[in-house]
Amino acid sequence: MGEFGQPFRGSEALRDGRLTRHGLRTFRRMHRDVYVLGRVEVTAVSRARAAWLWANGEAVLAGFSAAAVHGTRWIGGDESATLIRRGSRCSVDGIEVRADALLPDEECSVDGMQVTTPARTAFDLGRWLPVDRAVEVLDALCHATGLRPAEISAVAGRHRGERGLARLRDVVSLVDPGAESPPVTRTRLVVIRGGLPAPTTQIPIADRSGRIFARADLGWERWKVLVEYDGEHHWSDERQRTWDIERMERLAELGWVVVRVNAEQLHRRPQVIVTRVRDRLRKAGAPV
Numbered sequence: 001m002g003e004f005g006q007p008f009r010g011s012e013a014l015r016d017g018r019l020t021r022h023g024l025r026t027f028r029r030m031h032r033d034v035y036v037l038g039r040v041e042v043t044a045v046s047r048a049r050a051a052w053l054w055a056n057g058e059a060v061l062a063g064f065s066a067a068a069v070h071g072t073r074w075i076g077g078d079e080s081a082t083l084i085r086r087g088s089r090c091s092v093d094g095i096e097v098r099a100d101a102l103l104p105d106e107e108c109s110v111d112g113m114q115v116t117t118p119a120r121t122a123f124d125l126g127r128w129l130p131v132d133r134a135v136e137v138l139d140a141l142c143h144a145t146g147l148r149p150a151e152i153s154a155v156a157g158r159h160r161g162e163r164g165l166a167r168l169r170d171v172v173s174l175v176d177p178g179a180e181s182p183p184v185t186r187t188r189l190v191v192i193r194g195g196l197p198a199p200t201t202q203i204p205i206a207d208r209s210g211r212i213f214a215r216a217d218l219g220w221e222r223w224k225v226l227v228e229y230d231g232e233h234h235w236s237d238e239r240q241r242t243w244d245i246e247r248m249e250r251l252a253e254l255g256w257v258v259v260r261v262n263a264e265q266l267h268r269r270p271q272v273i274v275t276r277v278r279d280r281l282r283k284a285g286a287p288v
Helices: 010-015 044-054 063-069 118-128 131-145 149-157 165-174 182-193 238-253 263-268 270-283
Strands: 028-031 034-036 059-061 081-085 095-098 107-110 113-116 200-206 212-220 225-229 257-261
Touching (some): 010 034, 028 044, 034 044, 044 059, 044 063, 044 081, 059 063, 063 081, 063 118, 063 131, 118 131, 118 149, 131 182, 182 212, 182 270, 212 238, 225 270, 238 257, 257 270
Parallel strands (some): 059 113, 081 095
Antiparallel strands (some): 059 081, 107 113, 212 225
16 A cells, blocks of 8 residues: 555645556545545545645544544544534534644654544543543543543533533533443443442453453442453354353352343343342342
């Protein structure tokens, strides 16, 4: 793919002699004067870069675009790019332009692009998105960047009167950087909303010699109860399936009880998850 593996300005490629006008027509046009190789998959990061080029440096990447540039996983390339722009605020296909006010220390430079800081990015997404989706993205953003929920609240304290602050407070109260995927976040929310104690995420599991051999999605170390989300790869990957079997046996030998959750239960029967977890916790002596 070479130098054209990322979005680029067509006018610059023509001016520098890297492409002819005929050659440029073989590329996919993403925005005005912004092109990419037709066979290249458009990711959230490349969509963000295309929007940055389109704005010609007169904007700051925000929202999903900023989160992706900061290394947040689970953001698809089909999400529109988001810019906070100082000049024209007209959105175009694939780019949402917003007029939110930024303080000087709420933007930074990443790979030559101006981007809202992780804390400001979380502040925006926590106000703009529905609560559950916001928690999913903020979990992943915090996991990727080391951002702490208190830092998000600090930004909110400097923007009193902004829309969505009540929603943001709800979101921040639910954020846990230890959740490693959206299904794990959703499982955690089901457990909490079912009236059970808030679980710990990414619990290290040690054998009798003290060597850590696994990490559990979430659970309660005091009562040795774990909740594990089984994604598709747990069933389609033979090596993963073998390890899962061996791992479950070792956990049982060490006195851990595991409640396994799949997508069907999570989406269609969340109360079943709560009932099963509550039963295991009660048997372990938890006051639930």
